[in-house]
Amino acid sequence: MSAKANRQARALLLKEYRGVLSTHSRSMPGYPFGSVVPYCLDDQGRPLILISRIAQHTHNLQLDPKCSMIVGEREAEDVQSVGRVTVMADAQKITDEAAIDAAAQRYYRYFPESASYHSAHDFDFWVLVPVRYRYIGGFGAIHWLDDVALTNPFAGAAETSMVEHMNQDHTKAIAHYVELAGLPRTEPAVLVGIDSEGMHLRIGQSLHWLAFAEPCNTPTQVRQALVQLAHAEKWPTTEAIEA
Numbered sequence: 001m002s003a004k005a006n007r008q009a010r011a012l013l014l015k016e017y018r019g020v021l022s023t024h025s026r027s028m029p030g031y032p033f034g035s036v037v038p039y040c041l042d043d044q045g046r047p048l049i050l051i052s053r054i055a056q057h058t059h060n061l062q063l064d065p066k067c068s069m070i071v072g073e074r075e076a077e078d079v080q081s082v083g084r085v086t087v088m089a090d091a092q093k094i095t096d097e098a099a100i101d102a103a104a105q106r107y108y109r110y111f112p113e114s115a116s117y118h119s120a121h122d123f124d125f126w127v128l129v130p131v132r133y134r135y136i137g138g139f140g141a142i143h144w145l146d147d148v149a150l151t152n153p154f155a156g157a158a159e160t161s162m163v164e165h166m167n168q169d170h171t172k173a174i175a176h177y178v179e180l181a182g183l184p185r186t187e188p189a190v191l192v193g194i195d196s197e198g199m200h201l202r203i204g205q206s207l208h209w210l211a212f213a214e215p216c217n218t219p220t221q222v223r224q225a226l227v228q229l230a231h232a233e234k235w236p237t238t239e240a241i242e243a
Contacts, residue, residue: 043155
């Protein structure tokens, strides 16, 4: 059961891209301080955030890095019956230049508008290093989890190459993925990320994660999965998530 819950909790973190970050208030000691932050998952499957140095939550993290972030299914009509996951974590500011470059390359694909204010203002990348997860998949499906994060085997040059190739040469295939998944077609979709379990598309300012039918551990397997989807008439059952 825990393996299935781990996959479901990870899928929820991949599907969503904003959460409520709770920090220990410096101005109001003893009280938690919640703020909404966008995020994507880094190469190790941990939430990556970009926050201002003058923001209240940043001041709080500098005093006490212990925090949590809760993520719930978007547009839920009944919030008590849908999935949500709370990540208990230690926040770490990224200071190594190579790590900052890698974080920026990933984050800007997901949130391209952030590049301008990151360079113009005092923003820094932080990673939420998970300590434990609390996942609720609906009534009665409640779990404490430890092994949710999964390293992305393609993070870096391999992922960048696949993403750029698809966006430059296979826009029709991407449009087909959008149609298959029933996603909004208000604007052309752009592929922004690939992991072993699925891919991220950006449509306007919204992000959508589409799961592969089976995990892909090599670029060749990803290519095969993308080709199959390009010729599919319906989105395949996601055995990796539902099993």
